[in-house]
Amino acid sequence: MITLDAKIPSGPLVDKWENHRHDLRLVNPTNKSKYHVLVVGTGLAGSSAAASLAELGYNVSCFCLQDSPRRAHSIAAQGGINAAKNYANDNDSIYRLFYDTIKGGDFRSREANVYRLAQVSGHIIDQCVAQGVPFARDYGGALETRSFGGAQVSRTFYARGQTGQQLLIGAYSALMRQVHLGKIKLFPRREMLDLVVEDGRVGGIVVRNMITGQMESYAGDAVILATGGYTNVFDLSTNAQASNVSALWAAYKRGACFANPCYTQIHPTCIPRSGSHQSKLVLMSESLRNDGRIWVPRKAGDKRPPNTIPGEERFYYLEEKYPAFGNLVPRDVASRNAKVMVDQGHGVGPSGVSVYLDFAEAIARQGEGVIREKYGNLFEMYQRITAENPYEQPMRIYPAPHYAMGGLWVDYNLMTTIPGLFALGEANFSDHGANRLGASALMQGLADGYFISPYTVSGYLAGVKPKAKKTVAADLPAFQETLAAVRQRTEKLTSVNGHTPANEFHRELGQLLWDHCGMSREEASLQETLRKIPEIRERFWKNVRVPGAAADFNQAYDYARRVADYLEFSELLVKDALERRESCGCHLRVESQTAEGEAKRDDDHFRHVAAWEYQGEGKAPVRHQEPLEFETVHLAARSYK
Amino acid sequence: MNFTLRVWRQKDNASPGALAEYKVQDITPDISFLEMLDLLNHDLISRGEVPVAFDSDCREGICGTCCIVINGRPHGHEHGGTVCQLHMRSFQDGAVITIEPLRVRSFPIIRDLVVDRSSLDSIIAAGGYVSVKTGGAPDANAIPISKEDAEKAMDTAQCIGCGACAAACKNAAAMLFVSAKVAHLSRLPQGRVEWKRRVLDMVTAMDQAGFGNCSNEAECEATCPKEIKMGNIAGMNSQFLRAALTHR
Numbered sequence: 001m002i003t004l005d006a007k008i009p010s011g012p013l014v015d016k017w018e019n020h021r022h023d024l025r026l027v028n029p030t031n032k033s034k035y036h037v038l039v040v041g042t043g044l045a046g047s048s049a050a051a052s053l054a055e056l057g058y059n060v061s062c063f064c065l066q067d068s069p070r071r072a073h074s075i076a077a078q079g080g081i082n083a084a085k086n087y088a089n090d091n092d093s094i095y096r097l098f099y100d101t102i103k104g105g106d107f108r109s110r111e112a113n114v115y116r117l118a119q120v121s122g123h124i125i126d127q128c129v130a131q132g133v134p135f136a137r138d139y140g141g142a143l144e145t146r147s148f149g150g151a152q153v154s155r156t157f158y159a160r161g162q163t164g165q166q167l168l169i170g171a172y173s174a175l176m177r178q179v180h181l182g183k184i185k186l187f188p189r190r191e192m193l194d195l196v197v198e199d200g201r202v203g204g205i206v207v208r209n210m211i212t213g214q215m216e217s218y219a220g221d222a223v224i225l226a227t228g229g230y231t232n233v234f235d236l237s238t239n240a241q242a243s244n245v246s247a248l249w250a251a252y253k254r255g256a257c258f259a260n261p262c263y264t265q266i267h268p269t270c271i272p273r274s275g276s277h278q279s280k281l282v283l284m285s286e287s288l289r290n291d292g293r294i295w296v297p298r299k300a301g302d303k304r305p306p307n308t309i310p311g312e313e314r315f316y317y318l319e320e321k322y323p324a325f326g327n328l329v330p331r332d333v334a335s336r337n338a339k340v341m342v343d344q345g346h347g348v349g350p351s352g353v354s355v356y357l358d359f360a361e362a363i364a365r366q367g368e369g370v371i372r373e374k375y376g377n378l379f380e381m382y383q384r385i386t387a388e389n390p391y392e393q394p395m396r397i398y399p400a401p402h403y404a405m406g407g408l409w410v411d412y413n414l415m416t417t418i419p420g421l422f423a424l425g426e427a428n429f430s431d432h433g434a435n436r437l438g439a440s441a442l443m444q445g446l447a448d449g450y451f452i453s454p455y456t457v458s459g460y461l462a463g464v465k466p467k468a469k470k471t472v473a474a475d476l477p478a479f480q481e482t483l484a485a486v487r488q489r490t491e492k493l494t495s496v497n498g499h500t501p502a503n504e505f506h507r508e509l510g511q512l513l514w515d516h517c518g519m520s521r522e523e524a525s526l527q528e529t530l531r532k533i534p535e536i537r538e539r540f541w542k543n544v545r546v547p548g549a550a551a552d553f554n555q556a557y558d559y560a561r562r563v564a565d566y567l568e569f570s571e572l573l574v575k576d577a578l579e580r581r582e583s584c585g586c587h588l589r590v591e592s593q594t595a596e597g598e599a600k601r602d603d604d605h606f607r608h609v610a611a612w613e614y615q616g617e618g619k620a621p622v623r624h625q626e627p628l629e630f631e632t633v634h635l636a637a638r639s640y641k
Numbered sequence: 642m643n644f645t646l647r648v649w650r651q652k653d654n655a656s657p658g659a660l661a662e663y664k665v666q667d668i669t670p671d672i673s674f675l676e677m678l679d680l681l682n683h684d685l686i687s688r689g690e691v692p693v694a695f696d697s698d699c700r701e702g703i704c705g706t707c708c709i710v711i712n713g714r715p716h717g718h719e720h721g722g723t724v725c726q727l728h729m730r731s732f733q734d735g736a737v738i739t740i741e742p743l744r745v746r747s748f749p750i751i752r753d754l755v756v757d758r759s760s761l762d763s764i765i766a767a768g769g770y771v772s773v774k775t776g777g778a779p780d781a782n783a784i785p786i787s788k789e790d791a792e793k794a795m796d797t798a799q800c801i802g803c804g805a806c807a808a809a810c811k812n813a814a815a816m817l818f819v820s821a822k823v824a825h826l827s828r829l830p831q832g833r834v835e836w837k838r839r840v841l842d843m844v845t846a847m848d849q850a851g852f853g854n855c856s857n858e859a860e861c862e863a864t865c866p867k868e869i870k871m872g873n874i875a876g877m878n879s880q881f882l883r884a885a886l887t888h889r
C-alpha cells in the first residue's frame with residue numbers, strides 16, 4: 001500500500017521554495033538531450049511545461065486531442081489571471097494573495113503549495129508580456145487590473161474577455177518555436193488510453209491515433225499529465241466537448257492516487273439552460289459581477305418584466321446578506337444563494353430557473369461605451385445565444401458545473417504517487433482546496449508549467465538513468481502488457497452492439513450527479529446515487545451502440561470510451577462526497593451547516609486531503625489521508641459578511 | 642422546425658466524396674446548428690448508420706475548431722460569428738441547408754467535414770512568436786505600451802485560426818491569418834525586435850504550405866468570425882518588401 005509523502009520542505013513558509021530549489025538536483029547540460037519527456041495536454045499547463053522543458057534541452061513529445069495545440073480548452077477562459085503585483089497600490093502582496101487563496105479554498109489546501117503559487121505569480125505576468133500577450137493597458141501605458149470574486153484588491157490581469165486565449169496563444173507560440181527548433185515533436189489528434197508503468201516507475205504511454213484509429217506506444221523518462229479537468233462528468237458543463245477524465249482515470253488505475261474528487265465547482269454566472277438538446281452551458285465571465293448587480297423579485301412568483309419591477313421590490317440578495325463583499329462573494333457562495341432563491345420560488349425567466357444580473361446602473365453611471373469596452377464580447381455572446389439584449393434588459397444567469405479542484409494527488413514537486421509521473425494544471429489537486437477563486441486557474445496552470453515543473457522534473461530526472469533508445473517502445477514487455485489490456489477494453493466496447501447512443505447514458509449520469517452531488521449533498525441521496533451509478537453502467541455495457549470500427553477515424557467510439565470512464569469515475573466522486581461528512585468550500589453537506597445556512601467545516605475530523613488508491617476492479621478503493629498542517633494561517637470560519 | 646440537410650460524406654482524402662441528403666424534424670429554434678447536427682447523429686447511430694464526422698470543441702466561438710461551409714459560406718450566413726454560435730432560429734423553416742468541409746488545397750480532408758489544418762501551425766512555427774525563453778523577463782510594466790497599441794494588437798491577436806479566410810478566398814490564400822499574427826506582434830515593442838525575420842519566414846512558410854496569393858477579393862474579411870480587417874494584408878506586404886530589401 002502507498003504511503004503519502006507530500007515532501008513539503010521544512011523552514012519558514014517564505015523560504016520553502018527557495019530552499020527547495022537549492023536542494024533539487026540538476027541535470028548536467030550535456031546530458032539533458034538524453035532524456036525524453038512526454039507531455040500529455042497542450043492547455044496552459046502542458047504547453048508552458050513542454051516549451052520550458054524543451055528550452056532547457058530535454059527532448060519533448062507533446063500530445064493533444066484537438067487538431068492543433070492552440071485549441072486546448074484553456075483557450076476559452078475569459079475573465080483574467082491573478083498575480084500579486086500590487087500595481088494598483090491597494091496593499092496587495094504575496095501574502096495577501098496566498099491568504100485569499102487559502103481562505104477561498106476553505107482551508108483545504110497546502111500552505112506551502114499555495115504560498116509558492118503566490119510567489120511566482122508576478123513572474124507569470126512578466127513572462128506573458130515578454131511573449132507579446134496584449135493585456136489591457138491604461139492611458140499611461142501601464143497594465144490594467146480588475147477585481148474578481150473573493151478578493152478586495154484589484155489583481156486580475158486581462159485581455160478583453162479573452163484572457164485564456166491570449167495566454168494560451170503565448171504558450172502555444174513558445175511551444176511552436178521549440179517544434180521549429182526540433183526540440184518538441186508534436187502529436188495532435190492523439191488520445192492517451194493508458195499509462196505504462198515499468199519497474200515501479202513511469203515508462204510511457206499508449207495513445208490512439210484519432211485519424212487512423214491505430215494504437216501507438218511512446219516511451220519516456222518522465223510523463224506529464226496536463227489533461228485538464230473532469231467536470232464533463234456532469235454531461236452539461238462549461239467545459240469544452242473534448243474535456244474528459246480518461247487520462248487521469250487510466251493513471252489512477254495504474255497506481256496514481258486520486259485526490260478530493262468530490263471538490264467540483266459550480267460557477268454562478270452561466271447562461272441558463274434552454275432545452276433538453278443542449279450540448280454545453282456557456283459561462284459568462286465572473287468579471288461581470290464587478291459591475292452587474294444580482295437580484296430577484298422580492299415576491300416569490302413575480303412574473304413582471306424586470307424593468308417594470310421598482311427598486312424596493314427587488315431583492316439584491318448578495319448585497320443584503322454579504323455587505324462586505326456584495327456581488328463579489330466567492331463562487332460557491334454566489335451559486336448556492338442563487339439556488340436558494342430559485343428553490344424558494346424567486347427564480348426568473350421562462351423556466352423560473354435563473355436570476356438577474358443587471359447592468360442598468362453601471363451603464364447609467366459609467367456610460368454604455370465604458371461597459372461595452374469592458375464586456376462587449378460577453379454581451380454579444382449572450383445576445384447570440386439568448387436573442388436578448390443585455391444593454392436593455394438584465395441578463396439571466398444560473399450556476400453550472402465548471403471546474404474540478406480535485407485531481408491526481410501530487411507532492412510538492414507535482415509528482416504523483418507513480419515515480420516519474422507528474423500532473424499539472426487542472427489535472428492535479430494541489431492549490432485550490434475545496435473552492436477555486438476566479439482567475440486562479442490560469443495562474444496555477446502557468447505557474448506549474450513555466451516555473452515549477454521545469455525544476456522539479458529536472459530534479460527527478462537527475463536521479464534516474466536515461467532510457468536506452470535502442471528498442472521500439474511497443475516491443476518492451478511492459479508496453480505489450482498494456483497494449484493487450486487496451487485491446488481487450490476496445491474489443492469489449494465495440495462488441496456490445498446495443499441500440500442506444502452513448503450520450504443518453506451520459507445525460508442520465510449527469511442529471512443524477514447534478515441533482516444529488518452538485519451544489520448540495522446529503523447522506524441518504526448520496527447513498528442512493530451510489531446504488532444507481534452501477535445500474536446505469538450495467539445498462540451501458542448491455543445497450544450501448546458504438547457504430548463503425550475502432551481501428552478507424554471514429555468520433556462516436558472516442559466519445560463512448562470517455563462515457564465508460566465517467567461511469568466508473570463518478571462512483572469515486574460520490575464516494576468521496578459521502579465520506580467527507582463536513583461542508584467545506586463547494587462541498588456543502590446538508591447535515592453540516594451553520595444556523596444561517598452557511599457551510600460548516602469540521603476541522604477536527606476532516607482537515608485533510610482524501611487520496612484514493614485503486615485496488616483493482618470490483619474492489620473498494622482505499623481512502624488515504626494527508627493531514628493539512630497550518631503553520632502560518634489561523635483557521636477561521638470563512639465569512640464574507 | 643424541419644430542414645433538409647445536404648451533407649458532404651467522404652471516407653478520406655484519397656476517396657471521392659458526395660453530398661448525402663438527410664431530413665431533420667421537430668427542431669426547436671433555440672438550439673444551435675451543431676446541436677442540430679448532434680441530433681442528426683443521434684438518429685443515425687440509433688438507426689445503425691454511420692454518423693457524420695464534424696469537429697467542434699469549445700462551442701462558444703473561441704477555439705476555432707468548428708469551421709465548416711454552410712450554404713457556400715464558411716461559418717454560415719451570420720456576420721462575425723462561428724458555426725457553433727449559429728442558432729437554428731436564424732434559418733427559414735423548411736430550408737435546404739448544404740454543409741461542406743473547408744475546401745482548401747492545404748487542408749486535406751480527413752473524414753466528411755473534418756479537415757487537417759496543421760499547415761496553419763507550420764506557419765506559426767516558422768516565426769509567429771517573440772523568441773523569448775521562460776525566465777528572465779523584465780517587470781511587466783518596465784516598457785509602457787500605449788493603450789492604443791495594446792488595443793490594436795488585440796484586434797488581430799484574437800484570430801482563432803479557424804481557416805475560414807483561406808476557405809472563403811478563391812485563391813485559397815491564408816494571408817489574413819498570417820497578417821493578423823504579423824500585425825499583432827509588430828504592434829508591440831516586444832515583437833518589433835525581430836519583425837523582419839518574422840515576416841520573411843512566415844510568408845515563406847505560407848508559400849511552402851501551398852496557400853495562394855491575395856488578389857484583393859475581400860472575401861476573407863467578410864467571413865472572418867473575429868472581423869479582422871484586410872488592411873492587415875497590405876501592412877504585411879509592405880513589411881515584407883521592406884524586410885526583403887534590408888534584411889541581412
Ligand SMILES: Cc1cc2nc3c(=O)[nH]c(=O)nc-3n(C[C@H](O)[C@H](O)[C@H](O)COP(=O)(O)OP(=O)(O)OC[C@H]3O[C@@H](n4cnc5c(N)ncnc54)[C@H](O)[C@@H]3O)c2cc1C
Binds near residue numbers: 065069402
Ligand atoms: C468557460 C471557461 C472560462 C474560464 N475562465 C477562467 C478565467 O477567467 N480565469 C481562470 O483562471 N480560469 C478560468 N477557467 C478555468 C481554466 O480555463 C482551466 O482550469 C484551465 O485553462 C485548465 O488548463 P489546463 O492546461 O490544466 O488544461 P486544458 O486547457 O483543459 O487542456 C487539456 C489538454 O489535455 C489534452 N487532453 C485531455 N485528455 C487527453 C487525453 N486523454 N489524451 C491526450 N490529450 C488529452 C487536451 O487536448 C488539451 O490539450 C475557465 C474555464 C472555462 C470552462
Ligand code: FES
Binds near residue numbers: 703726
Ligand atoms: S467549437 Fe470552438 S469556435 Fe466553434
